[in-house]
Amino acid sequence: MVTVPDIIQQSAFQFPDRCAISVGDNELTFSEVDDRASRLAQIILDMGISRGERIALLAMNETEFFEVQVAAIRAGVALVPLNFRLAVPELTYIMENSEPMLLITGPGFHEIGNELGCPNRLALGNDYEQALQSVSPLDRSPIDASQICSVLYTSGTTGRPKGSLISNQALWARIVSFTLEYKPDPSDVFLQGLPLFHIAANVSFTYAYNGATNVVVRDFNPADVIQTLEDKKISDALFVPTMINLLINHPDIESVDLSTLDFVAYGASTIPPSVLTKAIEVFDADFCQLFGMTETSGCTALRPEDHDPENKPHLLASAGVVAHGFEVRVVNDKDVDVSIGEVGEVICRGPALMDGYLGAEEATASALRGGWMHTGDMGKLDEDGYLYITDRKKDMIISGGENIYPREVEDVLFTHNDVHSAAVIGIPNEKWGEQVHAIVVLQPDCSLSEMDLLVYARENLAGYKVPKSVEFVEELPTNATGKVLKKILREPYWEGHQRQVH
Structure with missing residues (x-):
C-alpha cells in the first residue's frame, strides 16, 4: 500500500502550542486539532460508518473544519463539504447524490x-x-494514498452538480505543489479569505502542514478584512480577484499598516490587468496567481517575478506557466x-x-x-x-470567484408557468467580474414582470446564482438543431472587450 503523510501530525509534534486555525475569537492549537481529529475519527467508526463511505459538513468557516477533514482521512472516509450558500433543494440533490x-452542521x-x-x-x-x-482518540494507522478523502462538488455542461473524487494522493500532490509555489514558512500567518467548502481549503491545509497559522x-x-490584516500581522493571504478589487478601493486601505504582508495569492477567476497593477502598488507585496479548477488544482502559475507592471506588463493578462507537478497542453477538438x-x-x-466524478x-x-x-477553458500559449x-x-x-452554471438557473426559470424559454449568460460587471443575465421568452399572452421572476428565482436558488438582470425577447437565436446560440447573445x-471572461 502506498501511503501519504498526515496533514496535521507533524505540525502537532513540532509546534504543539502554536495556533493552527483562528476564526473570529475562536482558536485551536495544532495539538488540539490533532487530538480532536482522532476523537472524531473514533466517533465516526463507532457509528458503524465503513471505510470508503462519506460524511458531510454544512457550516460556515469554523475552527472545526480542519479536524473534520483530518478525522475523515484518519477514519478512511470521504468528506463532502457542502456549500452553505445553496438553497435547500440544491443541498438535497447533493445529499441524495x-x-x-x-x-455535521454548524451554527445557523x-x-x-x-x-x-x-x-x-x-x-x-x-x-x-x-x-x-x-471517546478516546483513534489509534494512528497508515493513510492509504488511493483512498478518496473528499468529494468536492462542481458542475458541468449538464448543469447538475458533480462530485469530484479527490484521493489522499491528489490532496498530497496539491499540498506539495502549493508548497513549491507559495513557499510557506512556519513563521507565516496566513489569511484565508475564501470559504473552506471551496478548493481553497487545500491552500489552508498546505500552510497547516508547513506549521503556519491559518486566520x-x-x-x-x-x-473587517483590512483590519484583520493589520491586527493579526498577516504575512500571506489568499483572495479571489473580486475581493482584491473591493479591498484596494476601500477607504480604510489607505490608513492601515500592511508592513507584515509580503505575499498575496489569488485565483478562481481572471483579473483585469488594471486592477492587478493597482493591487501590486497598494499591497506592496509579492503576488502569485494559480489557474485551475476543482478537478485539477492550480495547473499553471503566474509567479511573483512575473507580476511586474513596468517591465512585463503583458504578463499581467496571463495565467502563467506550467505549475509544479503538472503537464499542460492546448489542443484542438x-x-x-x-x-x-x-x-x-x-x-x-x-x-x-481527481479520480473522476x-x-x-x-x-x-x-x-x-x-x-x-x-x-473546458479556451486559451493560447x-x-x-x-x-x-x-x-x-x-x-x-x-461572479465574485463563484462558479455559476447557466443550466441550473435556466432549469429554475423554465419551471415558472409564464416562461416559454430562457437562456442565461454572463455579462461584464466591474465589481463582480461577471453578472448573471437572463434572456427570457414568455408564454403567449403573459405579462410577467422582471421583479416577479427574480423573486421566484430567489426562492429556488442560492442568492449569488439569481440573475441580476432580465431581458424579455420575442425569440432566442437557435441553430438548425434548436440549440440556443449563446455566442450571439x-x-x-x-x-470592445479583448476576452469574454473577466
Missing part, C-alpha cells in the same frame, strides 16, 4: 440539517464537544496540440487530478479522456510558455 452516513444550519435527512447527525456546539470528550475569514467584509499563439482547449494531467462514468470518461483533464485564457468552451459564469455585451 453523495449519500453521506453522517451530517442545524434546522436545515433536519430537512436534509441523514442516518447520523452531529451539531457543532456543546453536544459535539461532549461527544469528543466521551480564516468567516464572512468576507472588506473593512481532436486533442492534437495547436500552434503557438493559436487558441484551443486547455488540458492538463498530473498526480493532483461520483456516480458519473460518462462524464468522467469525457473529462479525463486519454488521461488528461479537459478543462506564447513562445515563452505563458498561457493566456481567452474564453470558455463551457458556458460557466464566474453575448456579443453585444462583450463588444
Whole structure:
C-alpha cells in the first residue's frame, strides 16, 4: 500500500502550542486539532460508518473544519463539504447524490440539517464537544494514498452538480505543489479569505502542514478584512480577484499598516490587468496567481517575478506557466496540440487530478479522456510558455470567484408557468467580474414582470446564482438543431472587450 503523510501530525509534534486555525475569537492549537481529529475519527467508526463511505459538513468557516477533514482521512472516509450558500433543494440533490452516513452542521444550519435527512447527525456546539470528550482518540494507522478523502462538488455542461473524487494522493500532490509555489514558512500567518467548502481549503491545509497559522475569514467584509490584516500581522493571504478589487478601493486601505504582508495569492477567476497593477502598488507585496479548477488544482502559475507592471506588463493578462507537478497542453477538438499563439482547449494531467466524478462514468470518461483533464477553458500559449485564457468552451459564469452554471438557473426559470424559454449568460460587471443575465421568452399572452421572476428565482436558488438582470425577447437565436446560440447573445455585451471572461 502506498501511503501519504498526515496533514496535521507533524505540525502537532513540532509546534504543539502554536495556533493552527483562528476564526473570529475562536482558536485551536495544532495539538488540539490533532487530538480532536482522532476523537472524531473514533466517533465516526463507532457509528458503524465503513471505510470508503462519506460524511458531510454544512457550516460556515469554523475552527472545526480542519479536524473534520483530518478525522475523515484518519477514519478512511470521504468528506463532502457542502456549500452553505445553496438553497435547500440544491443541498438535497447533493445529499441524495453523495449519500453521506453522517451530517455535521454548524451554527445557523442545524434546522436545515433536519430537512436534509441523514442516518447520523452531529451539531457543532456543546453536544459535539461532549461527544469528543466521551471517546478516546483513534489509534494512528497508515493513510492509504488511493483512498478518496473528499468529494468536492462542481458542475458541468449538464448543469447538475458533480462530485469530484479527490484521493489522499491528489490532496498530497496539491499540498506539495502549493508548497513549491507559495513557499510557506512556519513563521507565516496566513489569511484565508475564501470559504473552506471551496478548493481553497487545500491552500489552508498546505500552510497547516508547513506549521503556519491559518486566520480564516468567516464572512468576507472588506473593512473587517483590512483590519484583520493589520491586527493579526498577516504575512500571506489568499483572495479571489473580486475581493482584491473591493479591498484596494476601500477607504480604510489607505490608513492601515500592511508592513507584515509580503505575499498575496489569488485565483478562481481572471483579473483585469488594471486592477492587478493597482493591487501590486497598494499591497506592496509579492503576488502569485494559480489557474485551475476543482478537478485539477492550480495547473499553471503566474509567479511573483512575473507580476511586474513596468517591465512585463503583458504578463499581467496571463495565467502563467506550467505549475509544479503538472503537464499542460492546448489542443484542438481532436486533442492534437495547436500552434503557438493559436487558441484551443486547455488540458492538463498530473498526480493532483481527481479520480473522476461520483456516480458519473460518462462524464468522467469525457473529462479525463486519454488521461488528461479537459478543462473546458479556451486559451493560447506564447513562445515563452505563458498561457493566456481567452474564453470558455463551457458556458460557466464566474461572479465574485463563484462558479455559476447557466443550466441550473435556466432549469429554475423554465419551471415558472409564464416562461416559454430562457437562456442565461454572463455579462461584464466591474465589481463582480461577471453578472448573471437572463434572456427570457414568455408564454403567449403573459405579462410577467422582471421583479416577479427574480423573486421566484430567489426562492429556488442560492442568492449569488439569481440573475441580476432580465431581458424579455420575442425569440432566442437557435441553430438548425434548436440549440440556443449563446455566442450571439453575448456579443453585444462583450463588444470592445479583448476576452469574454473577466
